[in-house]
Amino acid sequence: xxxxxxxxxxxxxxxxxxxxxxxxxxxxxxxxxxxxxxxxxxxxxxxxxxxxxxxxxxxxxxxxxxxxxxxxxxxxxxxxxxxxxxxxxxxxxxxxxxxxxxxxxxxxxxxxxxxxxxxxxxxxxxxxxxxxxxxxxxxxxxxxxxxxxxxxxxxxxxxxxxxxxxxxxxxxxxxxxxxxxxxxxxxxxxxxxxxxxxxxxxxxxxxxxxxxxxxxxxxxxxxxxxxxxxxxxxxxxxxxxxxxxxxxxxxxxxxxxxxxxxxxxxxxxxxxxxxxxxxxxxxxxxxxxxxxxxxxxxxxxxxx
Amino acid sequence: xxxxxxxxxxxxxxxxxxxxxxxxxxxxxxxxxxxxxxxxxxxxxxxxxxxxxxxxxxxxxxxxxxxxxxxxxxxxxxxxxxxxxxxxxxxxxxxxxxxxxxxxxxxxxxxxxxxxxxxxxxxxxxxxxxxxxxxxxxxxxxxxxxxxxxxxxxxxxxxxxxxxxxxxxxxxxxxxxxxxxxxxxxxxxxxxxxxxxxxxxxxxxxxxxxxxxxxxxxxxxxxxxxxxxxxxxxxxxxxxxxxxxxxxxxxxxxxxxxxxxxxxxxxxxxxxxxxxxxxxxxxxxxxxxxxxxxxxxxxxxxxxxxxxxxxxxxxxxxxxxxxxxxxxxxxxxxxxxxxxxxxxxxxxxxxxxxxxxxxxxxxxxxxxxxxxxxxxxxxxxxxxxxxxxxxxxxxxxxxxxxxxxxxxxxxxxxxxxxxxxxxxxxxxxx
Numbered sequence: 149x150x151x152x153x154x155x156x157x158x159x160x161x162x163x164x165x166x167x168x169x170x171x172x173x174x175x176x177x178x179x180x181x182x183x184x185x186x187x188x189x190x191x192x193x194x195x196x197x198x199x200x201x202x203x204x205x206x207x208x209x210x211x212x213x214x215x216x217x218x219x220x221x222x223x224x225x226x227x228x229x230x231x232x233x234x235x236x237x238x239x240x241x242x243x244x245x246x247x248x249x250x251x252x253x254x255x256x257x258x259x260x261x262x263x264x265x266x267x268x269x270x271x272x273x274x275x276x277x278x279x280x281x282x283x284x285x286x287x288x289x290x291x292x293x294x295x296x297x298x299x300x301x302x303x304x305x306x307x308x309x310x311x312x313x314x315x316x317x318x319x320x321x322x323x324x325x326x327x328x329x330x331x332x333x334x335x336x337x338x339x340x341x342x343x344x345x346x347x348x349x350x351x352x353x354x355x356x357x358x359x360x361x362x363x364x365x366x367x368x369x370x371x372x373x374x375x376x377x378x379x380x381x382x383x384x385x386x387x388x389x390x391x392x393x394x395x396x397x398x399x400x401x402x403x404x405x406x407x408x409x410x411x412x413x414x415x416x417x418x419x420x421x422x423x424x425x426x427x428x429x430x431x432x433x434x435x436x437x438x439x440x441x442x443x444x445x446x447x448x449x450x451x452x
Numbered sequence: 453x454x455x456x457x458x459x460x461x462x463x464x465x466x467x468x469x470x471x472x473x474x475x476x477x478x479x480x481x482x483x484x485x486x487x488x489x490x491x492x493x494x495x496x497x498x499x500x501x502x503x504x505x506x507x508x509x510x511x512x513x514x515x516x517x518x519x520x521x522x523x524x525x526x527x528x529x530x531x532x533x534x535x536x537x538x539x540x541x542x543x544x545x546x547x548x549x550x551x552x553x554x555x556x557x558x559x560x561x562x563x564x565x566x567x568x569x570x571x572x573x574x575x576x577x578x579x580x581x582x583x584x585x586x587x588x589x590x591x592x593x594x595x596x597x598x599x600x601x602x603x604x605x606x607x608x609x610x611x612x613x614x615x616x617x618x619x620x621x622x623x624x625x626x627x628x629x630x631x632x633x634x635x636x637x638x639x640x641x642x643x644x645x646x647x648x649x650x651x652x653x654x655x656x657x658x659x660x661x662x663x664x665x666x667x668x669x670x671x672x673x674x675x676x677x678x679x680x681x682x683x684x685x686x687x688x689x690x691x692x693x694x695x696x697x698x699x700x701x702x703x704x705x706x707x708x709x710x711x712x713x714x715x716x717x718x719x720x721x722x723x724x725x726x727x728x729x730x731x732x733x734x735x736x737x738x739x740x741x742x743x744x745x746x747x748x749x750x751x752x753x754x755x756x757x758x759x760x761x762x763x764x765x766x767x768x769x770x771x772x773x774x775x776x777x778x779x780x781x782x783x784x785x786x787x788x789x790x791x792x793x794x795x796x797x798x799x800x801x802x803x804x805x806x807x808x809x810x811x812x813x814x815x816x817x818x819x820x821x822x823x824x825x826x827x828x829x830x831x832x833x834x835x836x837x838x839x840x841x842x843x844x845x846x847x848x849x850x851x852x853x854x855x856x857x858x859x860x861x862x863x864x865x866x867x868x869x870x871x872x873x874x875x876x877x878x879x880x881x882x
Contacts, residue, residue, distance in 0.1 A: 284708055415534065
């Protein structure tokens with residue numbers, strides 16, 4: 149009797165499983181169910197799928213690494229990767245340079261500044277599907293506004309989205325229209341954080357406006373720029389919706405990017421297992437990129 | 453402040469829990485025996501046909517006390533049905549009845565969730581026209597019910613023909629005539645183009661070439677079905693024709709998603725001729741286009757065209773619901789109901805007995821040019837219902853795209869398409 153009383157009372161089972169504050173789970177559960185159900189389960193399931201030959205309709209069978217082997221020499225996948233890289237290589241630097249320029253232009257006390265800022269941000273809020281529909285009218289080869297303007301200027305009409313050599317570039321342009329607003333907000337916020345006294349000190353030392361920008365402001369913006377490079381790259385590599393809304397990968401597959409290729413393999417050609425394997429390779433790249441961003445933050449924190 | 457935040461969080465958490473409870477427990481009613489069977493019906497239609505279907509659903513629910521067909525269409529349009537239903541089957545949450553393109557049925561038939569209707573007492577498949585029957589049959593089993601039978605013909609803009617002083621097409625015209633007419637009617641200065649062809653390279657690009665292939669003596673599959681039947685002269689001739697047509701500058705290559713632009717051009721009197729089916733006629737009437745309908749041109753004599761029958765597919769959500777779905781589809785595809793929405797859908801009769809109904813003449817007269825499409829059914833062939841068809845379509849779509857943009861020689865593009873298709877046909881089925 150006494151020995152039992154002396155020992156620390158064993159924690160009830162519920163407490164051992166649920167922790168010291170079991171009621172916390174009530175609050176966590178809804179979000180946890182959503183995250184597990186909508187993200188974790190599909191991620192695990194598509195990993196399984198990537199080792200199978202499956203059309204999502206019949207049971208399918210296991211094929212080991214055959215899907216991953218096949219994607220090593222798939223010419224269509226290679227050209228899709230090429231398109232994604234071209235898109236990323238253009239979109240990321242351009243969106244950052246334009247974003248910075250616009251942010252600097254908007255970071256001054258001029259009349260109607262609120263209006264300008266809103267106007268720049270507006271396209272960023274519009275859904276990609278809306279952008280796609282809007283621009284496919286503007287850039288229509290025969291009846292679009294873009295060619296009408298070129299006519300007025302005396303420049304030859306262009307094929308735009310209907311020309312295999314131009315379609316991807318036009319998509320970059322549309323993506324910039326919609327995506328530059330994000331760089332602008334981020335840079336605007338960062339510009340407000342540049343210490344006033346640093347700028348003033350540089351002025352006192354005789355720095356011209358460009359000098360201040362180059363030697364004081366830009367270095368202060370470095371961490372934000374790194375973040376933007378990584379973030380916009382992650383977005384570019386996942387490009388899908390704009391392609392779906394404008395060209396569906398055409399003309400002549402000139403705008404088939406990697407994620408669109410995954411969609412096509414899974415839901416048009418019924419090669420779901422293969423599509424999952426491609427998706428996993430893309431995911432591996434994205435994770436590596438995200439790790440790079442974390443690594444940079446850790447390193448710069450250590451130096452600071 | 454803190455307590456207010458906590459209250460807010462509790463409310464949010466409770467709301468989220470409630471949401472989950474509702475969404476998970478909402479409609480797992482599989483209509484236990486004796487109860488009312490509730491059916492989900494993804495008809496995939498928009499505008500006029502959708503409105504007409506809504507009245508049919510209401511009528512069915514009124515006359516069938518033990519079945520309730522939901523008027524919620526799942527927000528799916530026919531174009532995306534394949535993806536939505538595939539994803540739904542994977543997730544275990546799929547409709548009881550869905551509108552499926554004939555060319556997709558063979559792949560759905562691989563799923564054991566697609567109800568086999570061969571022995572159904574509610575569906576009399578023999579009542580339907582052969583084109584619809586073939587499209588609903590996979591490997592000799594009836595796996596769906598014909599929903600709509602259509603075919604391709606040339607719809608032309610009479611106003612533009614008159615303005616250009618060109619004679620209307622007659623029923624003896626050839627592909628050479630078509631090409632010459634398209635060229636004559638193209639007027640870049642006024643923004644008028646002779647004709648159009650979808651250029652995204654998907655099935656909408658591909659299916660329009662099969663009539664040319666058939667007319668030239670080829671087929672989609674060879675006799676034994678092990679290889680394609682469009683290698684050699686028929687495929688090359690068809691591709692060459694597309695290339696020549698495009699080289700004239702009289703083709704609008706529609707690269708928009710879903711090939712909607714072509715129809716819009718035709719409706720705004722900017723395109724002289726469009727190869728399309730009866731489903732477009734209600735839109736053309738709506739847009740007040742003065743149009744006429746001509747058979748597809750021929751190479752020599754035969755005006756062979758393609759019928760693209762679409763079907764109602766029934767998916768198994770438990771026996772009770774499947775039986776109810778059969779009853780609903782049986783009712784929906786009966787001769788009387790077939791005629792009810794035919795005008796709004798711009799659809800042709802799916803079965804012979806429709807033509808004997810009292811309202812049939814009114815229906816034929818309701819849309820100018822409809823009789824031409826009805827007559828054209830005799831010239832129509834269908835695509836094979838095989839699971840490899842999407843791969844063949846993809847390969848051929850690419851070849852046609854190369855012709856439209858004049859980026860390859862017909863023989864090379866064809867060889868590539870034939871090789872890819874044959875490779876797909878060699879892969880053993882599951």
